[in-house]
Structures are given as structure tokens and as C-alpha cells.
Amino acid sequence: MKQLKYYLTAASALCVSTAFADQSLTGGPQVNGIDFQHPVTSIARDERDLNYMVMLICLAIGILVFGVMFYSVFKHRKSKGAVASQFHESTTVEIAWTIVPLLIVIAMVIPATKTVVAQQNVSDSYLTIKVTGYQWKWGYDYVDGPGKGISFYSTLTTPMSEIYGNAPKPNNYLLAVDHDLVVPVNQKIRILTTSMDVLHGWYVPSFGVQMDAIPGFIRETWFKADQVGTYYGQCAQVCGKGHAFMPIVVKVVSLPDYAAWVKTEQAKLKKDGGTLTPSGATS
């Protein structure tokens, strides 16, 4: 699979002019990426592997079905003197091509079921963060676990000059925010999503996480990143004109680094009077 990916990437790089010669972001979009973004959670890897499995099965079915079809298209043509046979209806064949796809479908849903169950298991989390969608920014509240009480907004910092083409676009164009979400590595982070106005979607591809933020309701999901780094996501659920302009940046740090970050943030929080709502307290 890795080799296939390599060849596909090489082929696409050859036939495509790179008008914007940009670098990939390790925890975000790849230049001319044709595969899932680098997965750093077990769920994201499961999702990617399921996709590989389904694609391989579809490839096999496709070769078979289209093989038969195009054989017929080229071989059974009137211009080659093919005479139409008049056969039709065969109960055996029809039962076979109902049962076999059914079995294939069952083979696909069994591993998928395991992942669905794992995705929904939010128990035993190390840290709980409430994610609130606003038009058009994110608010983060650390509501439980180490760092409880920290809260801030996270807003796009890409300037208008870059958007309107008056300045060159950097690699993290539309993916830069003023305050990153900071979480520890190898710990289960429970995410509660909600919204203050319309629907939003908290989507971080590398974590394999996408959860709608619904005004008046709380939804939950989780991730456990196993690599330190910076990971990028964007709002996934249409929310008006700023939909493309409320990215998500998550910094996954080691446990000691996280403890240090919590300490500085809580010091700022004390200075600001301990407000619990997103208040831009870190600025």
C-alpha cells in the first residue's frame, strides 16, 4: 500500500504544475495529498485502514465487473458479426449475484462495527474539553482534569492581505490561529461540542474526529494522540460566510510540557479573576 501511494504521488506530481510551490504540513494537509492526513490516533488509523480495505474490495469488484463489461463491449459487437443470443432469466445466477454481494457487504461492516463501538467509548478520559462553536471562531474550556478552568477563544490569524492576494500565502494559510488548543500526548481527551449560534463541525483529520457542534445540545467524542506535534483541522459544518475561516489547531505536547503550560495559563487565569467562560485570558 505504501508503495502504491508512492507511485500515485509521484505520478500526480509529474503531471501537475505546482503553481503554488508549498510545503505540506506534517499534521495537516499534504501538497497534492491523495490519502488520509497523517493519522496519529488508533481511530484515525482504523478509519484509514477500513478505507484501504473497502477500496481494495471495490477495486477487485470493479476489475471483475468492468472486465466482463468491456470484454463484451469489444467482443460482442455487431460489426464483428456477433449474433445476439436470446438468453434471459436464470434463477441460479440471480440468487448468486444477490448472495455474494450480501456476503461482501457483511465482511465490510464487521470491522467497521468494531470501530464504531470504539469511537463512541468516551469513558476513562484524562481530560475533558468543551469546544464551543461561534460565528466564526472556536472557544475552548478545560472543564475537567488537569488544567481545569483554563478557557480561551481561538481565532483565525491569516490576514486579509493574504486572502485577497496582496501578500504571499504561507504554508499554514487559513490554518493559523491566535491560541492553539494544547493537549498532552498519549492521554485520552474527551471533547464536548456545542455551539452558541448555528451548527459548526469540529473536524481534525489526523485524529479521525469529526463532531457537529449543535446549539443548545452537547455531543461528545474523544481522541488519544500518540505523537507530539501540531495538528490542523477546519470547521466542517456550513455556518455562514466565515465557514472557511475558523480553523482548528491542536498542539499535542509531552505530559511535562502540558503541566508547564497549565501552570502558566492558570497563573494568567488568577490574574484575570478566574473567569470560566472563554475570555481570551491568555492574551
Next chain:
Amino acid sequence: MSAVLDPVHAPAHSGDHAHDHPHGWRRWVFSTNHKDIGTMYLVFALWMLFEGGILAMGIRAELFKPGIQFLNPQLFLSFSTMHGIMMIFGAVMPAMVGFANWMIPLQVGAPDMAFPRLNNLSFWMLIPAAILLTSSFFVPGGAPDVGWTLYAPLTIQQGMGMDLVIFAIHIMGASSIMGSINIIVTILNMRAPGMTLMKMPLFSWTWLITAYLLIAIMPVLAGAVTMTLTDRHFGTSFFSAAGGGDPVLYQHLFWFFGHPEVYVMILPAFGIVSAVVPTFARKPLFGYSSMVYASASIAILSFIVWAHHMFTAGMPVTGQLFFMYATMLIAVPTGVKVFNWIATMWRGSMTYETPMLWAIGFIFVFTFGGFSGLVLALAPIDTYVHNTYYVVAHFHYVLVAGSLFAIFMGYYYWSPKWTGLMYNETAGKIHFWASMITFNVTFFPQHLLGLAGMVRRYADYPVQFTDFNMISSIGAFGFGLSQAYFLFAVVIPMFRGQGDKAPQRPWDGAHGLEWEIPSPAPFHTFETPPKLDATATKILGY
């Protein structure tokens, strides 16, 4: 009354003085003739195809490279919203109803639709709906920028354009329901003696099933948008948690309509393919009854899968599993259809006139859309690709390469019967190959964009996605030009009466009552019920 088939009188439209009809504009405005109404539906659909198409060109122009160039983010979102609504309710559905109007009475041996005046009304209601949709761009606040799904509560924030769209949906929904009643009654009550249901052509069968779907789902959509309307103006809170409502309720209602809706658009397409493939393979359809049962199964299953559009809205694990399993099940009857078409081609004696090219193109590309549908049906993968370009690619593979290609296929297949003229075969082939290639150039890269994590409904995107977006935009402009070519090289010449005269049965492998009457089809057909042979494909007399 056998003057119907009198070749002298038939094409002149006026021979039958007992059924004299108005001329000039009155012929169209007051029309109760299924053929004229069918033509009007098709012309309307073509108009809306270009309106929606121009919006698509705007979308692709803006996405050609990162940054904001032509459309500000709000207008961009209005374009994508209205592109979706116009293409679905304005182009694909009316085109399919146009085919139904033209072909169902001819296929089942009925003199006209069961309720000709209702038929007139259901067409003419589309005009105010189209005016409402189009004018929404020009009212304060502009057209809604919420996506074609009109998800609450973003709809609350919209200007007056939102109300225009809601009323347009009401009108189009009423029109669809009336059209469906007409189709059901025509098929169930007006078949010629000997045309039993299980001898009926598959196009009529799939439309019968589609009509039932429409009657079941259109009121649900009407209800959902009415609730949006009262939430906006009359102080209700169906979709607002602040007043005890739930935004997700809207999604449930919408997709309870929305999922059967996609089969509304694809089942008649299946019917057209099932007519074209046997004709050009010169072989009977492999499994006629299994095709009927597969269509019915797809229709029934379509009612229990709606929440697969909502896997990221948060749902209990049992809910996710149920909707995932039910969705995967649809692959089985859909597979049966594809296998049937291929088995029909197998050891046939095939020729590749334009309709058959579209049919093979349809099977090939639609099956790709089926594969990406399998990927999306699996909830864990959907968590990743939901709301990305993967979804956009998937539904354009099944709706453009599915429904729209089938509409073109049906046009090339049946227009000789409608107009009495053969289309230009070279022009038809150019149209096919240009559309097929540019379609794939447009939409194949969007799968890759989705996998790479590009979110949909974005006016602007991270620079890493640039190249594939450029390729996609270039393909889209080519696809737009291909359809302009269709208009100027195929449709307009036919309207002007240019082209070779079409024989009664232009395709030697075609069977069915529509090929038993002259080309062009006389203004009135089957005024007395025809006597049919045992297969119900030949007329023995009247």
C-alpha cells in the same frame, strides 16, 4: 378513429377535427396534451440546467486558486446553495417528469395522462417557482447561503431570499405530488388491454415506484421548510433549543425526504438505461422481474437509511450501526441492476449509437459512484470524509453521471420519436465524449481532495489543495462548454427541423409500443385502445 395512425394526417397535428386544439401560445399555455407538456417540461429543465450550470461555473472559477477572487464568501455559498436546489428541483426532476409525460402514455398504450388539466397545472406551477428561485439573488440579503440542505438554525439568519426559496419548494413540491398522482393513475388505470404490470416497460415501472416515493416524501419536505418559515417569522421554535426545539429534528425531517429523493432522481434513470441497453444489444433484458423487484427494494430501503447523512451529528452507537447496516444493504439491489445490464450486453450484438454510448458511460461511472457510496456508508470512514469533497465527488458521480447522463441518453434515444428527426450522430458522439472526459476531469480529483481533508462549501482553501482544484475547475469549464455544444449542435438544430427524417423504428433492436407509432408521434395516440400481442410490445390492430 383509426385515423390516429393515418400517416397523411398524423404529422400535421390538425387532422382530427374531433380533437382540434388551439394554436400559437394558447397551444402551450392551455395545453392538456401529454406530449406538449412533456416538451415544455424538458425545455424548462434545459433552461434550469444552464442556470444552475452558470452558478457551477462561478463556484469553480472562485475555487480555481486559493484566495478570494470573484465571489465573496457569502455569495459563493449562495451560489452553491442555489446550484444544488436548481439542479435537483429545476433540472433533473422536471426532466424526468418530462420523459414520463412523453413516454408513459406511449409505453402503456394510453391516450394521454389520466388528468390532463392537472398535468397542465403541475407544469405551469414550475414557472413561478423558478422565478422565485432566480429572483432570490436580487432581494435584500441575497439568495440563502446555507447549502441546499437548508439546515437549521442557519436558515433563521437569512434574508428574504430564504422565504422565496421556501415558497419555491412548496410550489415545486405540490407540482411533483400532482405529477406523481397523474403518473400513478395513468399507469394503474389506463394501460391498454393486455399490458399487464409485469409486461410494462421498465421505464414506466421505475416511474411508478418513483411516483409513490414522491408522494411519500414531498409532504415531509414541505413540512420541514414550513417549520423553518414559522421559526423565522411567527415565533415558533421547532429547531431552536432555546424554545424547546432541536436543530437536529430538521436534519431528520430533511433527510427522511432527502434520501428517497436521490432515488427519485436515479430510479427513472435506471428505467432509461434498462430501455437502451437491450435495444442496442439486440437482446431482451436479462432479468426483467428481478429488475422490478430490485427497484422496489431500493425504494423501500431508501426510507430507512436517512440518518447516514447525519453520522457526525452525534447519535447512539445502535443508531449508527443500524443506519450503517441498512445503507450497506442498498448495495445489493443496486448491484443486481448493474449485473443485469452487463448480463444483457453479454453475447449480444451490440452497436454503439449515441444512446448506447451514454448507457455504457452511465454504467461505468455510476458504478464508481456506487463504490464511493460504500466507502461513505461505513460510519467510521464517514467520520473522516463527511462534509469533505469526497461527498461532493460521490454525489456528482451518481447524480451527474447517473441522472444527467441518463437524461441525455433518453434524449438521444427518444427524440427521433418526438421530433421525427434524427439527431446528428457525430454531434451526439462529440457531446458524449466531451462530457464523459470533462466530467471525470472535474470530479475525480475531488475524491482525492476529500481524502486529503478539504472541507466542502469553502470559498477559500489551504494552499496544499491548489493543483487538484485547478484541474477540477478546468474540467468543469470543459463540462459547461460540452453542454453548450449540446444546446447549439444537437437541440437547436432539431427545433429548427434540421436533420434526417426519422423512421418509425429508428433502432432495429427497439421493442415497445412507442416504436409502433409513426415518427414524429402524432398529436393524439391510442385514442382507441390498441390490441396487443402476447408480449405487449406489438400492436396487432385497434
